[in-house]
Amino acid sequence: MLPLIVGNWKMNTDLCQGDALVLKLRELLKGADSAEVVIAPPFTSIHHLYHLLADSPIKLAGQNIHWEKNGAYTGEISGEMLASVGCKYVIIGHSERRQYFGETDETVNKKVFAAMRHSLKPIVCVGESLQEREGQKTLKKIKTQVTQALAGLGSAVKDLTIAYEPVWAIGTGKTASPQQAEEVHNSIRELLFELFDAESAREVRIIYGGSVKADNIDELMAEPNIDGALVGGASLKAEDFARIVKFQPR
Numbered sequence: 001m002l003p004l005i006v007g008n009w010k011m012n013t014d015l016c017q018g019d020a021l022v023l024k025l026r027e028l029l030k031g032a033d034s035a036e037v038v039i040a041p042p043f044t045s046i047h048h049l050y051h052l053l054a055d056s057p058i059k060l061a062g063q064n065i066h067w068e069k070n071g072a073y074t075g076e077i078s079g080e081m082l083a084s085v086g087c088k089y090v091i092i093g094h095s096e097r098r099q100y101f102g103e104t105d106e107t108v109n110k111k112v113f114a115a116m117r118h119s120l121k122p123i124v125c126v127g128e129s130l131q132e133r134e135g136q137k138t139l140k141k142i143k144t145q146v147t148q149a150l151a152g153l154g155s156a157v158k159d160l161t162i163a164y165e166p167v168w169a170i171g172t173g174k175t176a177s178p179q180q181a182e183e184v185h186n187s188i189r190e191l192l193f194e195l196f197d198a199e200s201a202r203e204v205r206i207i208y209g210g211s212v213k214a215d216n217i218d219e220l221m222a223e224p225n226i227d228g229a230l231v232g233g234a235s236l237k238a239e240d241f242a243r244i245v246k247f248q249p250r
């Protein structure tokens with residue numbers, strides 16, 4: 001499977017800044033075909049950037065989705081809306097959404113189904129807190145999150161990506177070591193084989209997120225179960241993100 005590199009812009013960039021970033025990226029990534037590249041700009045920029053990316057392989061993702069099709073949910077965005085502005089992917093259950101906006105494994109599961117109904121490929125985020133890591137509870141936490149987020153999916157799981165993002169590594173400059181990440185990725189892969197048929201379980205991409213930078217991507221991508229990266233801060237600098245996309249495993 002082709003590795004997946006996702007840039008999560010979070011609540012950054014207005015229309016002009018997004019425009020400039022995408023134009024640079026398009027240039028820098030010309031001919032780069034060793035990874036599938038996705039960016040998740042703020043909702044307000046997606047439609048505009050879709051047109052800028054018309055002749056580019058870079059795809060678009062939403063940063064969130066509501067589970068209902070439409071209705072009285074002020075401030076929310078539906079799968080139909082994301083699909084209509086050109087999104088192919090959607091990030092679900094990012095730790096910032098869980099921490100600040102009350103998302104739970106149950107809402108994550110509902111959102112996964114909503115995404116699939118609109119042919120949006122879910123990127124489901126899981127990860128342990130520092131306290132959980134220090135208490136040796138990492139693998140148990142990840143198992144619960146993955147099992148509940150993916151409940152009821154069946155072979156549709158093959159279109160899904162899991163992003164392992166230790167909460168203590170997000171935006172902190174502290175990245176998990178390649179060995180720490182690999183241990184969790186490997187346990188997720190084993191769990192997928194327990195939960196789903198082998199063919200589907202094999203197709204799921206498991207990507208790493210949490211302070212991924214141009215200078216640590218190569219060692220992360222050398223691990224056998226790391227299938228890509230979810231990049232926050234470093235995706236806002238075109239040169240850095242392009243270097244991450246052009247990783248050289250070592």
Ligand code: PGA
Nearest residue numbers: 170171210211231232233
């Ligand atoms: P970071 O964010 O790369 O800035 O740590 C990653 C993420 O939150 O997806």
